[in-house]
Amino acid sequence: MKTLGLLFLGVYLSVFSVFCLSSPNLVLAGGALKTCSSMSTENCSASSQFESGKADVLYEINQRSLRRYQELANKYSQNNEFLYSKLVNINSRGGVRVYTKNALLDALNDAGFSNSDIRALSDTDYFILLDALESQQLDEKGNRLQEQVSLANTKAKASVDIYTAFIEAAHAKRQAKRAEKDSAETATRTTIGIVTASSRDPFEAVDFYTGVFQQPDVDVIWLPLTPAFQQAVYIESLGGQGCNNLVFFRAQHSLFDKERLYPERTRKQRSWCEDNQLAMDTLSILDGLFFNGGDQSKTLAALSIPTGKPSDFLIRLKELWQADQIVVGGTSAGTAVQAGGYNNHRPVPMLTSGNSRGVLSGGVYGVNPTSQRCEDNAQCENRLAEGAMTINPAGGLGLFNFGLLDTHFSERDREVRLIAATASSGQSFGFGIDETTALIVDAKGPFENVSFTVLGEGGVFIVDMSKGKSDISHSSEGVKRVIAGEASFLPSNTSGEIIAGELNVVLEPQVKPANFKRVDQGKWRQESGKLCRKKDIIRWQHDNNMHVLKPSKESRVNKLRYCAYSKVPFVVYD
16 A cells, blocks of 8 residues: 555656735635524623524424415325324413424424434424424514624634635626726626525525625615526426416425515515516626525535536626626535536546545445435435445536535545545545635636636645546455555645646645644544654544545645645555
8 A cells, every 4th residue: 555655756846936816716614604693692702792693493383384384194195194193292381382493393202203313314304394384573563574684793714714705706896897888887886696506405505605695885686596496497498387477496405484574585586487577687796606505406506507518608607707897605515516517528426425434435326416404313304324435426606617515624534535536537636625714716717727716714635536546346245445645634624736737735824824723633634743743654544434644745734723734645544
């Protein structure tokens, strides 16, 4: 294994002058952008207060909610009579009628509906339960209570920095448009669009992202693009009654009763369905478009027609992005979905689920991911082995075609899963972005070269398989796989570029890094820290995988908040 790890050394390391990313066109966050809001006060400074903000999602058990539950269950499921009887039992007791989600589940437990019973519910039955019982919260004037956001009182400076980087990039796009045209005829205010399709409930997520980006000189527009929306539009294009059946299409995605809770947003979605030009007109005025976290497959479906081809909206978005007219950002799933297109004469896949445990022996599956509830030990309708890694082989939206994208990275020990996916797809590079961290990208046509910097609390891991190798052997003990390549880790304010297929990085920060609290999560990140203590070879075992790092003469390290390194040969095997 030692010899194999030294076979694939880089033959160069050139330190280049750092390109100034004055107006990036991608801001890709790794998730966990901890933000102060009325529903996340733990992220707020002590002085913050929300007098009328929504503090939690609440659920009610009364005659009205029981009727809603029965109607939905009769229409869309097998009408779980056992669960219904427990809800009736809770209602008959009187007393507390409004619950948080945890309190609701506790009440079901007390009524004899166990956690095992809850986990055994299908996604349809589980979300009928929650959506039917959700309480409509109103303020004293009868208006819907909304989640409120305060960036000014957000404790996590890195989160604010990342949001600000996106907003400033959108401002730069607006200013460039005014410079190109007669400024008297061009709007001065920056317009940012938000797509919340990654959420199971895209309507509920709108308040948060509107609050994040709302500024005195910024207009925020929610785009009601969801998988159900695309299904309805497609049926309309075939001459059917798609828009009249939006409720049915939402139910196919385990989304129920939203007309009651969000009447203005469901009306907006229907109006966009009935008039396709509304989506295109809105896109034409955007300076930035931000995608939320959740499930990247949902966002891909929201911008694709049901046949899998890109929608007219996505085609036009790519044209505007390639013309440097708009900056695109995302967090977590909103980042993962940006991968796609072609590189190395192959499609760049989109990672969808799984972990590093068992990926070397189990492989990478090009199938739909299991339900997110499956990862919580719920009933799985398309179950693979626990933690099995899945990808969409055709990729996501395709704005980032320089390699695979992964998120929540070091904190969830995702290095081996990214290495395995990069190797199996035949791509040269994979990028793993830590939580509360962003990869700030400047990609200019013809989109073969890219410059980037890192911003935030953590760093970005880059696997380089351009000179790597992957071997698989079969024996009576099962499948064994070994992968060798090079790894780099870029903490905040370091930078890099890919030119003509080769990676160069600068490990010296462009500016003094902010004094963020160091997070020790992540076994690879912990062990690789020994590189900055001049260890010749580092070995460890984790998640059933063996790992070896052995610096070469081309390797470089720099002791920052985390150990920064480049072109360090690695071997992983099971």
